[in-house]
Amino acid sequence: MVIFIHGFGSSGLAGKATAFRAYFKEKNIPYIAPSLSFIPKLAISTLEELIDSYDDVHLIGSSLGGYYALYLSQKYDLKTVLINPSLHPDKTLNSYTKEPAMAYYDGSSFSWRPSHVQSLEAYKLSKDQIKSENYFLLLQKGDDVLDYQEALCMLPKVKTILEEGGSHSFDGIERHFDEIVDFFTS
Numbered sequence: 352m353v354i355f356i357h358g359f360g361s362s363g364l365a366g367k368a369t370a371f372r373a374y375f376k377e378k379n380i381p382y383i384a385p386s387l388s389f390i391p392k393l394a395i396s397t398l399e400e401l402i403d404s405y406d407d408v409h410l411i412g413s414s415l416g417g418y419y420a421l422y423l424s425q426k427y428d429l430k431t432v433l434i435n436p437s438l439h440p441d442k443t444l445n446s447y448t449k450e451p452a453m454a455y456y457d458g459s460s461f462s463w464r465p466s467h468v469q470s471l472e473a474y475k476l477s478k479d480q481i482k483s484e485n486y487f488l489l490l491q492k493g494d495d496v497l498d499y500q501e502a503l504c505m506l507p508k509v510k511t512i513l514e515e516g517g518s519h520s521f522d523g524i525e526r527h528f529d530e531i532v533d534f535f536t537s
Contacts, residue, residue, distance in 0.1 A: 352405035353535070355384035356398065356423075358414030358437070359444060362386040362456040367413055367434070367524055374528045381405070389452070389461050391470045395419060402427055409535045414497070414519065415440050422474035424485055432487045432531050434521050435494050438505050441471045443497065483508040487534045489527060491517025510534065 353375060355368050362368070363384035375382035385401065387394040398419060402408050410431040412420025417436025424431035437443055445468050451460035486509035490499040496519040503511070512527065 352381040352383065352407065353409045353411060354398065354401055354405075355382070356410060356412040356416030356420050357384065357387065358416050359440070359447075360389070360452055360455050360461075361414075361416075362454070364456060366520065370525055371411065371528070374525070378532065380532070386456075389454075389463065389467070391419075391467060391474070395422070395474065398423055402429070411531070412436060413521070415444070418471070419474065421476060421481075421486075425476055425480055425482065428482070428485070430485050430487075430535055432489065432534065433502070433506070434489045434524065435491060435497055435499070435519055436488070436502055437497055438501050441468050441475075444468055444471075478505055481506060481509070486510065487531065488512070489521060489524070490514070491519075491521055493517040493522075494519045 355371050357363060357365055357368055363386040368384035372382055372384060385397060387397055408429055410420040410424055410429055413434040415437045417433040418440050420431050420433060447463040448465050448468060452463040453460055486506060488502060488506055488509050488511040490502055491514045492499055493516040
């Protein structure tokens with residue numbers, strides 16, 4: 352089972368999640384992309400229940416979903432793909448506590464509180480806790496939200512694709528779908 356973990360304000364129906372869904376369906380590979388709560392503890396709890404419910408789980412995490420995926424991968428020893436992951440969401444998401452945050456799916460808003468930012472600390476890993484063989488990192492230098500160099504510093508020994516240009520969404524992710532499956536099955 353492949354579980355896709357979306358980023359902050361996103362959903363299981365966003366662009367990457369939908370593209371992965373179509374690809375895995377065509378390949379007859381079990382896949383789920385849940386729309387998670389914006390509250391970190393609830394999101395992690397949902398993901399833990401899903402992981403406990405399936406055999407042979409692999410994770411794909413994007414942005415904040417990459418942060419969650421990193422934590423869950425270490426906890427459950429799972430192969431994981433990280434797409435432009437947020438590795439310091441306590442810093443990058445702090446600014447959203449000042450006004451309502453937007454849900455990209457329908458433009459609705461939600462209240463992102465300082466307590467939510469603080470709760471992210473419970474899922475933080477140090478560099479020395481990382482099992483390099485479990486990760487495949489996909490980064491684009493044109494990410495306008497996160498500094499790709501932070502991921503390279505935190506995960507220096509993992510399998511990595513680093514591309515010029517692009518965006519935070521990781522433009523053209525479909526080009527790497529077969530390689531992602533190869534990583535999961537190797």
